[in-house]
Amino acid sequence: MEYISLFVKSIFVDNMIFAYFLGMCSYLAVSKNVKTANGLGLAVIFVLLCTLPINWVLNTFVLQPGALKWLGPQFAEVDLSFLSFIVFIAVIAAFVQLVEMIVEKFLPSLYSSLGIYLPLIAVNCAILGGSLFMQQRDFTGIGEPLVYALGSGIGWYLAIVALAAIREKLGYSNVPKPLKGIGITFITVGLMGMAFMTFMGIQL
Amino acid sequence: MNTNSNVYTVIYTAVIVVIVAALLAFVSSKLGPAQDANAKAETLRQMMAAARVKPTEDLYAAKNAEVLQLYADNIQEAYTIGLDGQKNGELSVSKDKIDLVSKLKPQHKAILAEGEVTLPVYVFKGNISVIPIYGAGLWGPVWGYIAIQPDCHTIAGAFFDHESETPGLGAKIKDEPWFREKFIGKTVEWGDTPAFRLEKNAEAGGATNAVDAITGATMTSKGLNEALNVWFKAYEKHFGTGALLHMLEEHAVETTPNAEEE
Amino acid sequence: MAQNLKETILNPILKGNPITVLVLGICSALAVTVQLKGALVMALSVIVVTGVSSLICSLLRNTIPNRVRIIVQLVVVAMMVILVDQILKAGEGTYAIDKQLSVYIGLIITNCIVMGRIEAFALGNKPIPSLLDGLANGVGYGLILVIVAFFRELLGSGTLFGLQVLPSGYIPNNLVILPPFALILLGCIIWVHRAIDKDLQEN
Numbered sequence: 183m184e185y186i187s188l189f190v191k192s193i194f195v196d197n198m199i200f201a202y203f204l205g206m207c208s209y210l211a212v213s214k215n216v217k218t219a220n221g222l223g224l225a226v227i228f229v230l231l232c233t234l235p236i237n238w239v240l241n242t243f244v245l246q247p248g249a250l251k252w253l254g255p256q257f258a259e260v261d262l263s264f265l266s267f268i269v270f271i272a273v274i275a276a277f278v279q280l281v282e283m284i285v286e287k288f289l290p291s292l293y294s295s296l297g298i299y300l301p302l303i304a305v306n307c308a309i310l311g312g313s314l315f316m317q318q319r320d321f322t323g324i325g326e327p328l329v330y331a332l333g334s335g336i337g338w339y340l341a342i343v344a345l346a347a348i349r350e351k352l353g354y355s356n357v358p359k360p361l362k363g364i365g366i367t368f369i370t371v372g373l374m375g376m377a378f379m380t381f382m383g384i385q386l
Numbered sequence: 387m388n389t390n391s392n393v394y395t396v397i398y399t400a401v402i403v404v405i406v407a408a409l410l411a412f413v414s415s416k417l418g419p420a421q422d423a424n425a426k427a428e429t430l431r432q433m434m435a436a437a438r439v440k441p442t443e444d445l446y447a448a449k450n451a452e453v454l455q456l457y458a459d460n461i462q463e464a465y466t467i468g469l470d471g472q473k474n475g476e477l478s479v480s481k482d483k484i485d486l487v488s489k490l491k492p493q494h495k496a497i498l499a500e501g502e503v504t505l506p507v508y509v510f511k512g513n514i515s516v517i518p519i520y521g522a523g524l525w526g527p528v529w530g531y532i533a534i535q536p537d538c539h540t541i542a543g544a545f546f547d548h549e550s551e552t553p554g555l556g557a558k559i560k561d562e563p564w565f566r567e568k569f570i571g572k573t574v575e576w577g578d579t580p581a582f583r584l585e586k587n588a589e590a591g592g593a594t595n596a597v598d599a600i601t602g603a604t605m606t607s608k609g610l611n612e613a614l615n616v617w618f619k620a621y622e623k624h625f626g627t628g629a630l631l632h633m634l635e636e637h638a639v640e641t642t643p644n645a646e647e648e
Numbered sequence: 649m650a651q652n653l654k655e656t657i658l659n660p661i662l663k664g665n666p667i668t669v670l671v672l673g674i675c676s677a678l679a680v681t682v683q684l685k686g687a688l689v690m691a692l693s694v695i696v697v698t699g700v701s702s703l704i705c706s707l708l709r710n711t712i713p714n715r716v717r718i719i720v721q722l723v724v725v726a727m728m729v730i731l732v733d734q735i736l737k738a739g740e741g742t743y744a745i746d747k748q749l750s751v752y753i754g755l756i757i758t759n760c761i762v763m764g765r766i767e768a769f770a771l772g773n774k775p776i777p778s779l780l781d782g783l784a785n786g787v788g789y790g791l792i793l794v795i796v797a798f799f800r801e802l803l804g805s806g807t808l809f810g811l812q813v814l815p816s817g818y819i820p821n822n823l824v825i826l827p828p829f830a831l832i833l834l835g836c837i838i839w840v841h842r843a844i845d846k847d848l849q850e851n
Binding site for chain 1: 672678709719722726729756832834835838840841843846
Binding site for chain 3: 450
């Protein structure tokens, strides 16, 4: 039950885009049409789903205060949490690089559709943000970070595909000149965010 | 020099990583104590704000060292209890080595799982006991400290904090003094379900264990209400069934051997 | 040269503003614009991080192996962010603000402005112009942050820097402090900016 609640909450209430503005840069840049948005969205889900548990394991068994206790009692006082930003981003960058190489080598068809987005993802705040939220909320057990990663990834995916669909239609509307392009997009995202706020009342 | 050769790349990366790690480790070891002191002082401020040792603004204006001194001057004893209400540990209160149970989330989980817990009770001068509460607000955790009068029934004061509630809405639990002041003089009905009610229009019924929820911050209030009740339940055996009253009496006997009642 | 330097400093603040024109670095920023104080600390942190990271990367520019370029940049930026975070946490006065900014300080690492300026400018220019470019971009970014925070705090809480400004009869608009309004406000700022500077309009 707790997992379902976390899952639904991370998709709708704690939506990466509408509640935390995470991954905004690529969100705005790659949402011009649904097809590319789809590709980037899926890539984000995948990378989140893989890096978040890795970072959780690192955080729990290496970084957080007292995490090194399993090495021996003399390590119980060690606190490496000051390294967490750098470790998280290194894991993400290395993982993205690795996936890119593997996909390019073994799944060329997938690479041609998804590969171009992978480098973008290394510096997508949604990915690092996921890891930082994981650390801040001190999840217990590997299940919570997994569910959280899946939920927030899907939330991000929903947000980008929805915005891309709206932007495709926006092309036909008569927007005031200074507002054209990025200006109206911001306002659209704001209105979508308001719609998503209605999910706040949901409690499971 | 060829900066693209493999050997160069590897050595270069290694050197950069070592330099950065060394620098960060150095800075962190230098600043670590100051950070811990900040965190500890913050917790002490919140506890003393609940116990109303001094007005909240004064506590927040005070320097860390003053806060530690103030705590050492005002605390009588601190100990931990289990879910059975019995003492299962001591917390040091001497000024140089103040022990706190500062991680509330694991305790919260243990309470819900009815497992092993070490719930802190901080007894300030005048036998005012301060206990923590913890729960989930809308965006992140909410927590707080409740001070209880020696009668084990009346609330002497409260302080609430949160990690990321909406400023101006849920954040009012911390930012608006009138909210925490409402708790003063209310009671905790140990053993009742719920022991305390933080709900819409709760005060209208005239119950002494009720406070109105904050308008516009429904989810935060709901989370705080749950936090209060889950933790009150956990402390029920300690305060409700007289375990503490008994202890306080013993304590009184120990410290005042010539007491006339004896 | 003097002309060039002036250009380096002024361009990121107005014509090439990282937020309203280049649309970079919105990620970590908008969530901290509910109150002016938080926005100001965030802005200062970003200015320091962009400036110093650009300087360091520019100093290293001839030695960095091309293949690990991105990683080295990330390491430098992450190091700066950790330093800023640690210092904020250690200061008695700044501890509370650091807590309020929570994960968003860490997210400066993935702030596209920082990496973007290193890639686009610092790796091809001398240290001093790089430092100025980084600082100026940080200022351009911080400026927007402070403008957004000004309106959100004023309308949302009736205060500025926590001091009551609007008469007590003013009922704070709760919508303004919710996240979506930051986006709408930013849309409006872009609108004004582009209405004044017609060159920036998109077709």
